[in-house]
Amino acid sequence: MTLINNLSITREYIAQAYQASNQKARKPTLIAVSKTKPVADIIAAWNYGQRDFGENKVQEAQKKFLPLRDQGLEFKLHLIGPLQTNKAADAVALFDVIHTVDRLKLALALHQAMQKQQRYPDLLVQVNTGNEPQKAGVLPNDATAFVQECLQIGLPIKGLMCIPPINVDPEPHFAWLASLACQLRLSELSMGMSKDYTQAIRYNATYVRIGSAIFGDRE
Ligand SMILES: *Cc1c(COP(=O)(O)O)cnc(C)c1O
Numbered sequence: 617m618t619l620i621n622n623l624s625i626t627r628e629y630i631a632q633a634y635q636a637s638n639q640k641a642r643k644p645t646l647i648a649v650s651k652t653k654p655v656a657d658i659i660a661a662w663n664y665g666q667r668d669f670g671e672n673k674v675q676e677a678q679k680k681f682l683p684l685r686d687q688g689l690e691f692k693l694h695l696i697g698p699l700q701t702n703k704a705a706d707a708v709a710l711f712d713v714i715h716t717v718d719r720l721k722l723a724l725a726l727h728q729a730m731q732k733q734q735r736y737p738d739l740l741v742q743v744n745t746g747n748e749p750q751k752a753g754v755l756p757n758d759a760t761a762f763v764q765e766c767l768q769i770g771l772p773i774k775g776l777m778c779i780p781p782i783n784v785d786p787e788p789h790f791a792w793l794a795s796l797a798c799q800l801r802l803s804e805l806s807m808g809m810s811k812d813y814t815q816a817i818r819y820n821a822t823y824v825r826i827g828s829a830i831f832g833d834r835e
Contacts, residue, residue, distance in 0.1 A: 633817035641820040649827030672697025705729040746781035775804025790819035
């Protein structure tokens with residue numbers, strides 16, 4: 617089956633890229649990005665040992681993954697898309713890692729939801745490393761102050777995430793994000809997608825978010 621083949625090849629490439637890196641960070645966790653894909657594909661990947669899944673929308677993730685959790689399947693769910701403040705509580709209830717914290721209002725809403733639910737997903741700050749107007753994330757110049765603000769309100773930030781602009785060399789973006797994480801003493805780096813994850817691993821990515829290389833092209 618193609619999906620299993622893809623998954624197996626992707627794991628192999630990750631292992632090779634990690635071996636070839638200076639291995640300063642832990643081996644990267646492969647997040648299988650299942651957005652727009654059917655539950656049958658998720659189950660097929662799960663049966664092949666995949667445990668980390670990524671979705672970019674709260675509602676779609678609830679619909680697909682809540683029934684699986686109710687059935688007793690164990691997995692870690694990652695939110696990799698922009699989060700609206702009014703969905704913060706739903707996100708805290710469902711996700712294990714939220715990669716897209718990018719503004720104070722959202723940080724406050726997450727903090728409140730976490731206190732109320734006594735549930736503490738890992739949180740990463742998304743940085744718009746390419747300064748792209750249409751893209752979510754804090755601007756590079758604001759990233760340090762924002763992470764510190766989050767810490768001040770009692771929100772533990774574990775790491776940083778970025779999506780480099782398309783059609784440019786992603787490596788300077790990965791390098792910059794890695795050095796910022798190092799300065800801020802943050803251990804997690806979420807960077808690298810289907811086309812560039814081996815490069816991201818060279819810069820110590822700890823999470824790679826891979827969709828089409830596993831599940832095939834999206835509509
Ligand atoms: C869709 C998506 C991915 C996966 O993209 P592929 O190119 O299909 O691997 C990774 N990260 C984010 C934030 C995404 O929205």
